[in-house]
Amino acid sequence: MRKLVILSLLLVLGYFLLNTFAGAEFGKDRKVLANYYLEKSPSELQVANTVTAIVVNFRGFDTLGEVTVLFLAATGMGTILLRRRSKHTGLNPMRTSPEASKIVQAAGKLLFPAIMILGAYVFIHGHLTPGGGFQGGAIIATGFLLLLISYRQFKVEHKYVTWIESLAGLTFVSIGLLGIVLGPHNSFLENFLNVGTLNELTSGGVIALVYIAVGFKVAAELTGILDTLVNIRETGDID
Amino acid sequence: MVANPILYIALPLFTAFLVPLLAKLWKPLVRIVPGLVLAYLAIMSIVLMQQVGPDKPIITMIAGWKAPWGINLVFTSFSGFIASLISILAFFIWLYSFKFKKVEFDDAQKYFILFMLLTAGSIGVVLTGDIFNMFVFVEITSLSAYALTAFYKGRDGAEAAFKFLLIGAFSSIMLLLGISILYAYTGTLNMAQLAMLMPQVPMKAKVVSFLLFFVALGIEAEMFPLNGWAPDAYSQAPGPIAASFAGILAKAGIYALIRVSYTIFDLGNDGGFDLLLVMGLITMVVSELVAMRQENLRRMLAYSSMGQMGLIMIAFGLGTKEGIYAGLFIMFNHAVIKSLLFLASAYLVYYTSRKKISDLDGFGKLLPVTSLLFGLGAFAIVGLPPFSGFWSKLSLLVATADSHMEFVLATILAVSVIEIIYYFRVLGRLYFRKANKEIKVRKPTWNSTVSMIVLAIVIIGVGLHPDFITGLLHNAAADLADKAGYIQKIIPDLFSQTLN
Numbered sequence A: 001m002r003k004l005v006i007l008s009l010l011l012v013l014g015y016f017l018l019n020t021f022a023g024a025e026f027g028k029d030r031k032v033l034a035n036y037y038l039e040k041s042p043s044e045l046q047v048a049n050t051v052t053a054i055v056v057n058f059r060g061f062d063t064l065g066e067v068t069v070l071f072l073a074a075t076g077m078g079t080i081l082l083r084r085r086s087k088h089t090g091l092n093p094m095r096t097s098p099e100a101s102k103i104v105q106a107a108g109k110l111l112f113p114a115i116m117i118l119g120a121y122v123f124i125h126g127h128l129t130p131g132g133g134f135q136g137g138a139i140i141a142t143g144f145l146l147l148l149i150s151y152r153q154f155k156v157e158h159k160y161v162t163w164i165e166s167l168a169g170l171t172f173v174s175i176g177l178l179g180i181v182l183g184p185h186n187s188f189l190e191n192f193l194n195v196g197t198l199n200e201l202t203s204g205g206v207i208a209l210v211y212i213a214v215g216f217k218v219a220a221e222l223t224g225i226l227d228t229l230v231n232i233r234e235t236g237d238i239d
Numbered sequence B: 001m002v003a004n005p006i007l008y009i010a011l012p013l014f015t016a017f018l019v020p021l022l023a024k025l026w027k028p029l030v031r032i033v034p035g036l037v038l039a040y041l042a043i044m045s046i047v048l049m050q051q052v053g054p055d056k057p058i059i060t061m062i063a064g065w066k067a068p069w070g071i072n073l074v075f076t077s078f079s080g081f082i083a084s085l086i087s088i089l090a091f092f093i094w095l096y097s098f099k100f101k102k103v104e105f106d107d108a109q110k111y112f113i114l115f116m117l118l119t120a121g122s123i124g125v126v127l128t129g130d131i132f133n134m135f136v137f138v139e140i141t142s143l144s145a146y147a148l149t150a151f152y153k154g155r156d157g158a159e160a161a162f163k164f165l166l167i168g169a170f171s172s173i174m175l176l177l178g179i180s181i182l183y184a185y186t187g188t189l190n191m192a193q194l195a196m197l198m199p200q201v202p203m204k205a206k207v208v209s210f211l212l213f214f215v216a217l218g219i220e221a222e223m224f225p226l227n228g229w230a231p232d233a234y235s236q237a238p239g240p241i242a243a244s245f246a247g248i249l250a251k252a253g254i255y256a257l258i259r260v261s262y263t264i265f266d267l268g269n270d271g272g273f274d275l276l277l278v279m280g281l282i283t284m285v286v287s288e289l290v291a292m293r294q295e296n297l298r299r300m301l302a303y304s305s306m307g308q309m310g311l312i313m314i315a316f317g318l319g320t321k322e323g324i325y326a327g328l329f330i331m332f333n334h335a336v337i338k339s340l341l342f343l344a345s346a347y348l349v350y351y352t353s354r355k356k357i358s359d360l361d362g363f364g365k366l367l368p369v370t371s372l373l374f375g376l377g378a379f380a381i382v383g384l385p386p387f388s389g390f391w392s393k394l395s396l397l398v399a400t401a402d403s404h405m406e407f408v409l410a411t412i413l414a415v416s417v418i419e420i421i422y423y424f425r426v427l428g429r430l431y432f433r434k435a436n437k438e439i440k441v442r443k444p445t446w447n448s449t450v451s452m453i454v455l456a457i458v459i460i461g462v463g464l465h466p467d468f469i470t471g472l473l474h475n476a477a478a479d480l481a482d483k484a485g486y487i488q489k490i491i492p493d494l495f496s497q498t499l500n
Helices: A002-023 A034-043 A050-058 A060-080 A102-124 A133-150 A158-182 A206-230 B007-025 B029-051 B077-097 B105-127 B131-149 B155-186 B191-200 B203-220 B229-236 B239-264 B272-292 B297-317 B321-348 B368-382 B388-402 B406-432 B446-464 B467-481 B483-490 B492-499
Strands: B058-061 B072-075
Touching (some): A050 A206, A060 B131, A102 A133, A102 A206, A133 A206, B029 B077, B029 B105, B072 B077, B072 B483, B077 B446, B105 B131, B131 B155, B131 B191, B131 B229, B131 B239, B155 B203, B155 B229, B191 B239, B191 B483, B203 B239, B203 B272, B229 B239, B239 B272, B297 B321, B297 B406, B321 B446, B368 B388, B388 B446, B446 B467, B483 B492
């Protein structure tokens, strides 16, 4: 009965949402924000990838916020998840699967450097090609995930994760604060470097620097989260 | 001194990323540096409040793009007042808690990071002029709140945090859907431009998205029946965090709700305000009735807090200038008084995990200062003169009488009697019962005592001489009511184009 009531309420909600979204004309030219961004991103910022221009420059403040959200998720993870770890074996009881086969281990080792390079490529070229700091960072984290599942004894050094996380975050905020001091409008996160020429690696001014910082930060945080999930370190209350 | 509203966000974020490195240098820095930053922000608030006036809001561009192309921070008499309140309160909550020793070092470090981000996120919600940016800050605020709820790593704490997380995630989805409907119909995210374009949006879309916002922000603002997270979160979180939930988190939530209903949606006279009024009334009555039956001191305070939030919603739901004024006054008082009550109660229930009211017998003699401050807070929150709570309740009663809502007025008075009963029940135990001999008490540290006494001085000071604050409140109320002025000051070019 209770489920039926919930289901019918959800249906009503779904109906109204569908109805509302059906009424909106997506892709219609509203001449408000989209056109302005399409026009200004190549001309004033010299950034070929408009999405990156929006994410890092026009709405860079949101990106700083999202990076902080990820930071919080990584920090809060340990507090919300109850810590379980066997007192006898020192291993997480949920992690009882046997060691991965030699083939997986060898392939993992082989792929790991390639994945690192791909990830770095994606975030360094964020202003030129599709992708950017978040995507590149996530790719790098998958490299570590590969090692975590192939080698049971593989551990991520939390010391380094903390350092990379903090330094990358500080770089992002510092670039923002430098914008107040050096930028032409004295505003936070503003570009204060030479924007260069469209389609070159050095174009876009601070955008590339911010995305590199974001790339490092996301990689460190996601790796930290993965490691927390598979390898909970503290002894808990489960024997 | 550099006074720029962006520093409210940039400095705490910078410090939050810096704290893990400071810990490697010298451990006490982890406790001290956040306090220095919060002190700077509190002083900056005072400086900025002197610069801001009814006709000259401080609008800060971000990334060098003017509104509506980029995100901007809008520090007006209204938003600035709430932001200042939050930042000053945050400093005193830090002062109360910076020496606490109940946990290990790693956890203390997390505590200060999370507390800074909770403050920065709440101020961001209040100051931002962009609706999606508001969503980002709501996320920052709620994520830090979940983690802080589970701070004492017990089973109950984890359960409370998980409940909070589920409800909060639901709230985020609703908020995001509401924002995307608005974006789909108007093509902008700037709040001023949204307010300007709102007449073009079809009524149906407007209502659906308003309801989504109302539910999402109602969760943050502890509106009944969406406040299931609050009693558990308030009772499981550390004392100073419970204080900041009442004084900081809930204030940001109610601010967002008010800003969205007053400035963006044009539904005030189409039932938007009535919805706020009715939900406020229900929230108040239900919460106060439940509060009376609580055995746990923290839960009682939590329900009382929700009751006060109901009172604030009623005040803003009246839709008149007097109502806004009363609502702001209650917001101010609730932030200060409820923080004092939570801070004092943390010492009253320091050694009992169940935090029972019946364990408080005779604490008036054991902990004279803390009990006295708690009593003062209780007198103020129920609205007895000469404390500040009296003036805010009086202004609300006058506002309801002016709007000819006799039923609402009678209900508020009746509920006040309930409030008096359950607060005085606690005071009776504190002062008129004999203490249990074996009971262990924890004396407050000097810094917590100073912090609580400052809050008490504010309560008495505003109570004896309300003119300290009424000028600010009148400016803030006028600012919120002036929707056209808000649009005109933020996007003057577009505003004048539509007039021609």
